[in-house]
C-alpha cells in the first residue's frame with residue numbers, strides 16, 4: 001500500500017461551499033492544506049485515505065466557506081460610530097462627521113478603531129478587506145497588519161471642494177505625491193496588508209487626479225478604489241460641471257478599467273452599465289449604508305441589471321457610522337433580499353449570487369482572483385468555518401439557504417488565513433480582543449470630552 005502524503009492540516013467531514021468554477025457544494029467533504037495553500041478538495045472518505053495530517057479538524061455539522069471578502073470598509077470612521085444624528089441624508093451626514101470628528105482623528109484612533117472593525121468583521125468569517133482611505137496611512141498600515149488579515153488600504157485623497165465639503169482637502173500635487181510615496185514605501189506590504197490607491201471620488205476629485213491616479217495604479221499593478229454615484233446630488237453636480245453623468249465622465253477621461261473599484265453606484269443608468277461592462281470596471285455594493293443614509297437603493301438600484309450585463313459586483317460593509325455594522329453575514333442577507341423587494345420579483349436576488357459577491361467577486365475586485373475567493377487546489381488557505389449545530393441553523397435541509405437567510409454572523413466558529421488559525425472557537429488568536437475594546441472605549445471618552453456633542457434621541461436620558 002502506498003504511504004500517505006504528510007500535510008499540515010486536514011479539515012474533514014464538513015459541508016464545503018467551494019465557489020469553484022463548477023460551484024460544487026461537497027457534503028462530507030474535506031480540505032487538505034499544506035503550509036498556506038490548499039492542496040486538494042474532495043470527499044472526506046477519499047482524502048482521509050490519501051493524506052496523513054499533523055492536525056485534523058473535525059468539521060462535522062460545520063460549514064466550510066471560502067474566507068469572506070469585505071470589499072469596502074473605513075478605518076477612520078470607526079471612532080464616530082453612533083455619534084451622528086440618524087436623520088441626516090448622505091450629504092449633511094458626511095458634512096457632520098467630517099466637520100466634527102474626522103478633523104480631530106489621531107493615528108491611534110485609526111489604529112485601534114481599525115483593529116476594532118477588523119475583529120468585528122473577522123468574527124463573521126471575513127479574511128480579506130479593501131479599505132477606503134486613511135488619514136495616517138503609515139502608522140495605520142503598520143498598526144493593523146498585526147491582526148494577520150489579508151487586505152489592501154490607501155490614503156484618503158481628494159483635491160476638489162464639492163457642496164461645501166472643504167475639510168482636509170489637499171492639492172492635486174500633494175495627493176499624487178503622497179500616494180506615490182505610500183506605494184513605494186510599502187511595496188510588498190506589511191504582513192498580508194498591501195498599499196493601494198484610494199480617492200474619495202463623488203465630485204471631490206479633479207480630472208487630473210482621476211487620470212493620473214489611474215496611471216499610477218496601472219504602474220504599481222494595484223487597485224484604484226473610490227466612491228461614485230451614491231446620491232442624486234452626485235449626478236446633478238456632474239451634469240452641472242461636465243454636462244454628463246459621473247460614470248460617463250470617468251469613461252470619457254479614461255479613468256475606468258479592470259483595476260478600478262467603484263463603490264456605492266446606486267445612480268447608474270443602462271448606458272453607464274454598458275461602459276462598466278466594456279471596461280471591466282468593478283463595482284462594490286454597500287446595501288447597509290445605502291439603506292441607512294437614504295441613497296435610494298429601492299428606488300434607483302440597478303444591481304441585478306449590472307450582474308446581468310457581466311459587471312463584477314462585490315459587497316462591503318462600508319463605514320461603522322453609516323452602515324453601522326461590520327457583520328458580513330448580515331450584509332450577505334441584505335444583498336440577497338433587497339432586490340427581491342425593489343424589483344417586486346423574488347427571483348431578482350439569490351443566496352448563491354450573494355455568496356459569490358462576498359467571495360469570488362471580491363477576489364476579482366482586489367485583483368486576487370487567482371489567489372483567494374474560493375476553496376480550490378492551488379489557492380491560499382483562507383477559510384471560514386461556521387457552526388451549524390445552533391438554533392439559527394436548524395432544521396438544516398439546505399446549507400446555502402440557511403447561511404444567507406437564517407444564520408447569524410456569530411455562528412462563525414473559526415477562521416483560517418494563509419494557513420493559520422486566526423480565530424479558533426470564537427477566540428481571536430493574533431491579538432488581544434479585550435485590549436482592543438478597552439482602547440476604543442478609552443479613545444471614545446477622549447473624543448466625547450473634546451466634542452461635547454449631545455446624544456441625539458427624542459427620549460429622556462438620565
Ligand SMILES: [Zn+2]
Pocket residue numbers: 072073074132227263318319
Ligand atoms: Zn465608503
